[in-house]
Amino acid sequence: MSEKQSFDEVNQKNRRSRKKREIALILPVIGVLLLLTPIVKLFIGSTETSPLIGALLFIFGVWAALIAAAFILSRSLIFEIRDK
Amino acid sequence: MLTFNILVAICLVYVVILFMVAAIAEQWAQKNKLSFLHSPIVYTLSISVYCTAWTFYGAVGSAARNGLEFLAIYLGPTLVFIGWWWFLRKLVRIGNTQRITSIADLISSRYGKSNLLAVVVTLLAVIGSTPYIALQLQSLTLSFAVFTHTNANAPSPAITAFLIAAGLAAFTVVFGTRNLDANERHHGVVTAIAVEAIVKLIALLAVGIFVVWFVADGPTDVLQNAEKMLPETTGAFTPRWVTLTFLSATAIICLPRMFQVVVVENDAEKHLATASWAFPLYLFLMCLFVVPIAVTGLEILPEGSNPDLFVLTIPLAMGQDGLAALAFLGGFSSATSMVIVAAIALSTMVSNHIVLPLWLRRAQARNPESDDVRSILLRSRRISIAGILGLGYLYYQFTGGTEALASIGLIAFLGVAQVLPALLFGLFWRNASKWGALVGILVGFTVWAYTLFLPSFDGSFILPNHVLENGLFGLSTLRPQALFGINIPDPLVHAVFWSLSLNTLVLITLSLMTTPKPLENLQALQFINVFGRSSQQHMPSQISTSEDLFVLAQRIVGRAQAARLFEDKAKEQGKLYGLPDPTSEFIVTLEREFAGSVGAATAHAMMGQISGRETVSVEELIAVADETAQVIEYSARLERQSKELAETAKELRRANDKLTKLSQQKDDFLSQVSHELRTPMTSIRSFSAILMSGEEVDHKQFVRFSSIINDESQRLTRILDDILDLSFLESGKAKLNLQHKNLGEMLEQSIIASSSINDISKADIRLSEKFASVDLVTDADRLAQVFINIISNAIKYNDKPKPIIKIDLEEGQNGIMVVISDNGPGIPEGEHEIIFEKFSKLSSGGAASGVGLGLSICAEIMRNLGGKISLRPSRTGATFAIWIPKKV
Numbered sequence: 001m002s003e004k005q006s007f008d009e010v011n012q013k014n015r016r017s018r019k020k021r022e023i024a025l026i027l028p029v030i031g032v033l034l035l036l037t038p039i040v041k042l043f044i045g046s047t048e049t050s051p052l053i054g055a056l057l058f059i060f061g062v063w064a065a066l067i068a069a070a071f072i073l074s075r076s077l078i079f080e081i082r083d084k
Numbered sequence: 085m086l087t088f089n090i091l092v093a094i095c096l097v098y099v100v101i102l103f104m105v106a107a108i109a110e111q112w113a114q115k116n117k118l119s120f121l122h123s124p125i126v127y128t129l130s131i132s133v134y135c136t137a138w139t140f141y142g143a144v145g146s147a148a149r150n151g152l153e154f155l156a157i158y159l160g161p162t163l164v165f166i167g168w169w170w171f172l173r174k175l176v177r178i179g180n181t182q183r184i185t186s187i188a189d190l191i192s193s194r195y196g197k198s199n200l201l202a203v204v205v206t207l208l209a210v211i212g213s214t215p216y217i218a219l220q221l222q223s224l225t226l227s228f229a230v231f232t233h234t235n236a237n238a239p240s241p242a243i244t245a246f247l248i249a250a251g252l253a254a255f256t257v258v259f260g261t262r263n264l265d266a267n268e269r270h271h272g273v274v275t276a277i278a279v280e281a282i283v284k285l286i287a288l289l290a291v292g293i294f295v296v297w298f299v300a301d302g303p304t305d306v307l308q309n310a311e312k313m314l315p316e317t318t319g320a321f322t323p324r325w326v327t328l329t330f331l332s333a334t335a336i337i338c339l340p341r342m343f344q345v346v347v348v349e350n351d352a353e354k355h356l357a358t359a360s361w362a363f364p365l366y367l368f369l370m371c372l373f374v375v376p377i378a379v380t381g382l383e384i385l386p387e388g389s390n391p392d393l394f395v396l397t398i399p400l401a402m403g404q405d406g407l408a409a410l411a412f413l414g415g416f417s418s419a420t421s422m423v424i425v426a427a428i429a430l431s432t433m434v435s436n437h438i439v440l441p442l443w444l445r446r447a448q449a450r451n452p453e454s455d456d457v458r459s460i461l462l463r464s465r466r467i468s469i470a471g472i473l474g475l476g477y478l479y480y481q482f483t484g485g486t487e488a489l490a491s492i493g494l495i496a497f498l499g500v501a502q503v504l505p506a507l508l509f510g511l512f513w514r515n516a517s518k519w520g521a522l523v524g525i526l527v528g529f530t531v532w533a534y535t536l537f538l539p540s541f542d543g544s545f546i547l548p549n550h551v552l553e554n555g556l557f558g559l560s561t562l563r564p565q566a567l568f569g570i571n572i573p574d575p576l577v578h579a580v581f582w583s584l585s586l587n588t589l590v591l592i593t594l595s596l597m598t599t600p601k602p603l604e605n606l607q608a609l610q611f612i613n614v615f616g617r618s619s620q621q622h623m624p625s626q627i628s629t630s631e632d633l634f635v636l637a638q639r640i641v642g643r644a645q646a647a648r649l650f651e652d653k654a655k656e657q658g659k660l661y662g663l664p665d666p667t668s669e670f671i672v673t674l675e676r677e678f679a680g681s682v683g684a685a686t687a688h689a690m691m692g693q694i695s696g697r698e699t700v701s702v703e704e705l706i707a708v709a710d711e712t713a714q715v716i717e718y719s720a721r722l723e724r725q726s727k728e729l730a731e732t733a734k735e736l737r738r739a740n741d742k743l744t745k746l747s748q749q750k751d752d753f754l755s756q757v758s759h760e761l762r763t764p765m766t767s768i769r770s771f772s773a774i775l776m777s778g779e780e781v782d783h784k785q786f787v788r789f790s791s792i793i794n795d796e797s798q799r800l801t802r803i804l805d806d807i808l809d810l811s812f813l814e815s816g817k818a819k820l821n822l823q824h825k826n827l828g829e830m831l832e833q834s835i836i837a838s839s840s841i842n843d844i845s846k847a848d849i850r851l852s853e854k855f856a857s858v859d860l861v862t863d864a865d866r867l868a869q870v871f872i873n874i875i876s877n878a879i880k881y882n883d884k885p886k887p888i889i890k891i892d893l894e895e896g897q898n899g900i901m902v903v904i905s906d907n908g909p910g911i912p913e914g915e916h917e918i919i920f921e922k923f924s925k926l927s928s929g930g931a932a933s934g935v936g937l938g939l940s941i942c943a944e945i946m947r948n949l950g951g952k953i954s955l956r957p958s959r960t961g962a963t964f965a966i967w968i969p970k971k972v
Contacts, residue, residue: 070166
């Protein structure tokens, strides 16, 4: 019983750290999608604000979000680095 | 009012502070007080060398002219850094394990340590960086000019630029080439750069805060103004936007100075984790106030003011001299840090890949050990730094102040970006080959020069106007800004597309067509599998003595470090003192250490020169073999193991057979012994029974019977004695009574002893005179026993009327041979094998008495004495050869 439980724990831990690494791979892809493709038009739209201000706020918003995500990720990924 | 003189004084004080910071950091580094220097913050700040004066001043200018376009220059690096886990981490790991010293070194090392490739990349980097350095000189000169246009005594821009270039060269020489660190790390410079990073960030933030909250009425006011003042088009999310992001992402990896701070100066991989968010944050903060400054500048400053200098001119216009001075210092920091790092990176490349190989070739006839490589390296680096800054200055002189220089930043980016395909494919595709990389880079570089670099001079340099309009040789397909007739409106996008796609295409095609050399394959594997469990370290083997290596190491990495390296290695090999063995693993380590100072290609060439060859060993070949080959190798190993098992089984069977045979022999022996004992026992019993019966036996018969009983019991005793003697000898417990003895004497005594057993009166015994001069250390009694046995056998079994026995001497190197031959009947051929066996009696020798233990005892005695007795084939008679060692 306890053995099975610890197996599950190890499994879960492995899955968690794998997931973290996968998110690390996906983060720049998300960044590219948001910052370089026409997807942006979905967010800016044709509201009363001028496209320049909309784009400016959008870019800085995405940028800040990416930095925050990178910060959270790096704090957990740093333990996966084994320096000699 | 800020005067030019005050400004110069501020700069000088600032430089002195930088000097001190760098000097203290160097001292700390030497005393190993590195905790602060090793912090990820210093690493992150040093990466900010990306933000040059071009971005410090130029970003505002760009925002005023082109809207949001400038942001792309910062988003590219952001994307690279948040994706650090899959690219930068690998790059840094490779940089650390392979002791990479520059981008040229990395490319050359990946493609089989090719120096040709290193030279091409170095030249490319110098060509791509020179305009950039000129740009920094221009920014500095312009910012000085802001303060000097009212001052008649101020020096002209040309002189200012020259003084700046000279000052920067001096600073870089002092701190960039003070020592040749094994890892090519410069703690002093990096720390100074980190300080500069803080200064420029604070300066820009201060100006920004001042503009938003003191000049304008807060952020909303600025944003409302932005709609009016900035261009209509956003400039974002266009093909040019994508291109710029891509180019800047490339620049953060490929620019020599960026490679220097990100990869070469990296102390620990985990610093990347911090930099992954901290560096984007730095860029974010640098950009935060760019738009407000641009908007406010456009609003409050007179029409026609240079937007590139708004950062300076707004505080000046508002009468904030202190803030203006801070902004000036920020620009000064941006420019100086870029120039210093670029000069260090380029000088390393030039000296490692161009100067040193040339010197090595010149010194080919001599031994590389005989010259001081260190001093040559340092000197060449200092000269290169001066040369690079000189080039930058010259470039500034020829194009300064023109449009050409202002737009050169992005053009230079693309020039250096030609390295990207070779780098990317090199890290992820093992078949990427040296020729593919080389030709790809050259093609990309040519296309870049033809479509972007030369046209940027507007027909005044090499490419005339009519070529720009009508194409080379009048062929419209070759129009520089519309290659193959495809019209891409933006020349930059056009050039990026064609140069990089042709570059990549050539790289892939040639890589598929060529077969790489083993060394190239090996390097490819080490680069691609850098995260593999164990890096295989097969490299040149057993090439030279440790002394040669030590001398060479001293010349390159310095005496102290070489000594430490060799001591550590010796300890690791379990030697308490002396030099370590030149194992192949050690040689690989050494080559890496050297590579840290002189670059992979040169280090490899030096090791090759000292060893006199540049071959690749079988282990390396196996290491580079593809999976199939590895499977084959594995199955070969399995086969070898199963063969070994079969061999062992065979041996076991053999041992078993031998044991069975021995057991059989023992049984035989026992039955023989019983048989031998039984015969005399039978006669003793029957004759004693007759005597006991009390029947009348006459005296004559009585004597006969009792003498038979006596003889038989004597024979019984002899057999038992022999058996005991033999088993004693066989058990190995026999103690030898060693003494000096003359062999001649020993033989004479043996002959006399034999005469007591046999009648030797008629025998002719010819003893060689040579024996008299032979002295031995041996057990004389035992040896005599052997001689007596052989001699008496020779007489006993002789059927000739006059037995002749010859005793001769043959001398060998560590022993002598006593050869005893007779003229008797000899030993039948079929029985040569068995005469030394126990109880072996010759079929022919029936006449004589004996139990057949004599010769076995002789063989055992000789074995105990370390010698040997054997039967020599001869035509007449029997010849025994007794080999006796000079010393037991």
